Amino acid sequence: MTETTPVDTTTRTAPDSGAEVTLPVHTDLLRLATAGSVDDGKSTLVGRLLHDTKSVLADQLDAVHRASADRGLDTPDLSLLVDGLRAEREQGITIDVAYRYFATPKRSFVLADTPGHVQYTRNTVTGASTAQLAVLLVDARKGVLEQTRRHAAVLALLGVPRLVLAVNKIDMVDFDESVHRDIAEEFTAHAHRLGYTDDKVVTIPVSALHGDNVVERSERTPWYTGPSLLEHLENVPVAPDPHDAPFRLPVQYVIRPRTAEDPDYRGYAGQVAAGVVSQGDEVVVLPAGLRSTVSRVDTPEGSTPRAAAGRSVTVLLEDDFDIARGDVIAAAQNPPRVSDEIDATLCWLAEKPLQPGAKLLVKHGSRTVQAFVTELTTRFDEQALSTVGAPESLELNEIGTVGLRTAEPLPVDDYADSKRTGSFLVIDPADGTTLAAGLVGAPLAGAQ
CATH class of the missing domain: 2.40.30.10 (Translation factors)
Incomplete structure (x- = not known):
């Protein structure tokens, strides 16, 4: 029996469903989006990821088994784990962006599951706007379609840095290596025209229905020597928040508590959009162009010498300016x-x-x-x-x-x-x- 190392976990509430989700602590986070044409098996692939990473609650899985049995299926239809509303399931389409949460001991994931119909390209924009990686699906029997190229172009436009092409239903073409190779070559050439380099694009042959190369590598594709989809997601480099970019802080709120302890307190609260702010930094307040120096950086936990992108802070300045919500505090040496x-x-x-x-x-x-x-x-x-x-x-x-x-x-x-x-x-x-x-x-x- 193989021993496993215990993993410390934390429980969080998923905002879309209210369900409690258990995530390992001390792991980094990958934000990813899925996209694909209609009936490429995207919902089944996402359902397989959730199922095989044991990210599904017992009552959810029981419901899927019952619904699958009612439809006369011999095996559970894992797409039911992600197709959100009964009405859209009955129509056989997915019409919204759904966010799913799962985790492994190596990494936590937030997945934006976007629809496949051409009229819902706008939802792809929504789902991919914060993605660090996108998984595009194609049906191995159909290859690269117009919607595949459309999705890739939108992802390039939004600056999604990495793409994974999942060639799904590889079992339906008898695990033919040449089919996968031809699709991979066509899509890679398209990705190159969009500005992606070879190290930013990966193609993986998968069968979402049977699980081939989704979580575990499949013996039925001996010609494929790359990682499974989950292995790639666990190990792909994640671009950090833009700490090395010039400092930017859009002001959300001006805090003037007027307490007896500090009657002159005046802080400018917001989330650091880019860069790092430290005590003593020279900054400029825009659009007015007022220049000052950071006297203090406060957080909910207390003052800190510095704060980086993604952190919510309150910045205090040495000068008493008339700053309001909507202004931007930026690095004086490299302002917008x-x-x-x-x-x-x-x-x-x-x-x-x-x-x-x-x-x-x-x-x-x-x-x-x-x-x-x-x-x-x-x-x-x-x-x-x-x-x-x-x-x-x-x-x-x-x-x-x-x-x-x-x-x-x-x-x-x-x-x-x-x-x-x-x-x-x-x-x-x-x-x-x-x-x-x-x-x-x-x-x-x-x-x-």
Whole structure:
């Protein structure tokens, strides 16, 4: 009998289901997204990962067994573990982004499960916006499809640094090595055109239904010598938060407690979007351009000499400035540019098309300002990897570059330099709905 090393664990509550999830402590976190065309087996693959990593509660598994038996199936339908709503299961489609949580002794995972239908590309944008890696599925019998190329282009646009192509249903082609090789070569060539290098793209032949190369390596693919999908996810390097980037702190709240102990306390609270802030750092407050020095950095646990990206802090300055929510405190030596004219890339998410002259709201960090579209510059063709100049409009799921003029200047970075301060939302001023995901600059400007 093989002995295993005990792993310290912690219990957390999953926000989407309310269920308690047990995660090992002292492991790093990988945020990943899945994408694929309809019926490629994505839900089954995610269900297999959850099942084989023992990340499924007993009552959930019992429910899957009962539902599978009611359908006359001999084996449990693991896709039921991730297809969220009864109505969508009855239609045979998944129509929302669902977040799943699982863990192994090596790493914890947050997985954004996105839908496959072409009309839900906007959900792929949502699910992939924070992903450090994306798993794309293709059916081994169908190969790389139009939607596969579309998803890859969106992932490249959003700056997802690593891709895994899972060639699913390899059992349906008799575990044929040549089928996997041809699909891998076609997809890798497409990924290269999007800017991915060989070390950022991995292809793995899998059978989600039977578990081949999902958690354990399969003996039925002796020609494949790479890792299983889970082994790759456990060991792939995770890009750290951008600690080496210039410091950025969008101010969420101004704290003035007016206590007897410290009646003059004035702190600026928010989450460090990039870089590191330390006591004594020279900073600039934007968009006003006021310069000061950090006198203290507070956290819920007390003062700290420094705080890095991802940490919520309250920064105190030596000067008493009129700073408000929406301002940005940044490194004085390398601040973002401040402008009321922005060249941006939009992933249009609304049914109503975007046209030049449209009046919008732009939400950047903690600041929301009025804006209008000065021009539609290009529309990106994600199949041909080319651009169409001066389009008349941007339709649902289309991606294009636009010119925006804002009512107030905004401190922005290019998205390629800083995702957090280089991204924004476009909002309908009439009803507050989200119209587009915006990126400062043109990440795919190299497309010809």
